[in-house]
Amino acid sequence: MPYLAHTSHTQFLGLWLGTIGWILIIVTIGLVEWRIWEVSDLSVITSGLAWVGIWRVCFYSHAPILSGREIMFCQRIHLTESFTPPEIVAAQVLMIVSLIFGLMGNASAIYGLRNIYFGLSKFKPIRIAFCSSGVLYILTGVTTMVPIFWNLSSVVNNQTIVFPQSFHMPSAPINQYVGPGITVGIFASSMVVCSGLVFLSYRVPVVLEPEVRPSWPGEGCSGNRSQGINNPAFLTQENI
Structure with missing residues (x-):
């Protein structure tokens, strides 16, 4: 079904x-640099x-209570x-929820494109697959944006966290900065939302079957063969 495949190039890019x-x-x-804290006490956080x-807190230190040399000290949250x-x-x-939604969206998009590029003629599975992948991609982006912008708001408002003493972290920083984790998250969520909109915008084309077929000699519009009529231009004087 080459014509149907030609209409899904945008969705193929949307999958990527x-x-x-x-x-x-x-x-x-996996990134730990969501929020970057600037602290004044350099006795531990050198x-x-x-x-x-969102999973751990880390800093470099060469304080004697941790190690004799500078190491990265991390504690799990x-x-x-x-x-x-x-x-x-x-x-x-x-x-984690967005990770699952994204995996399901990828699987649904691959299934829909498989139906198209392998020439399957049923349109309903294609529509369902593309609509499902579009919704799942948008849910992936939304569930990513909520924690990203929530933590971004915490950085802007310089909110504090009362860490336990074992973390060797102050309860309040001098300044907070947006880390690469938030930046990458905003970019990633925007990409999956755009991909979802691409899949939701897909419309199955109307494929018209050809109605013209060769007719038999003497076959009229009704489909019945009729008696042939001689062309008068080829009639001889004798026939006239």
């Missing part, structure tokens, strides 16, 4: 866009900067800890 955005969401989940992510702020709790949950 959604897949790249989904991979960037995975990168965002670099003066600490990174607050657990979902059920009493000090964990709501924006980080929401991020831990929603980012």
Whole structure:
């Protein structure tokens, strides 16, 4: 079905866009640099900067209480800890949900494109697959944007986190900065939302079957063969 395949090139690009955005969401989940804290006490955090992510807190230090040489010291942020702020709790949950939605959206988009490029003539599975992938991609972007912008708001308002003493972190920084985790997350969520809109905008083309077929000699519009009539131009005087 070459004509149908020619109409899905934009959706093929949308699949690539959604897949790249989904991979960037995975990168965002793994990054610790969501919020960058600038601290004044350099006795433990010798670099003066600490990174607050949704899964752990890290900083460089060569303090004797940690090690004799400069190392990266990290502590895990657990979902059920009493000090964990709501924006980080929401991020831990929603980012995993967005990861699942994105995987399902990729699978649905691949199924729809498979039906097109392998020449399957049923339009209903294609419409369902593309609509499903569009909705799933948009849900992926929304569930990513909520924790991203919530943490962005916390950076802008310079909100504090009362860490336990074992974290060796101050409860309040001098300044907070937006880290690469938030930046990559915004870019990734925008990509998957655009991909979802591409799939939702797909319309199955109207394929018209040819109605013209060769007619038999003497066959009229009704489809019945009629008696042939001689052309008078070829009649001889004798026939006339």
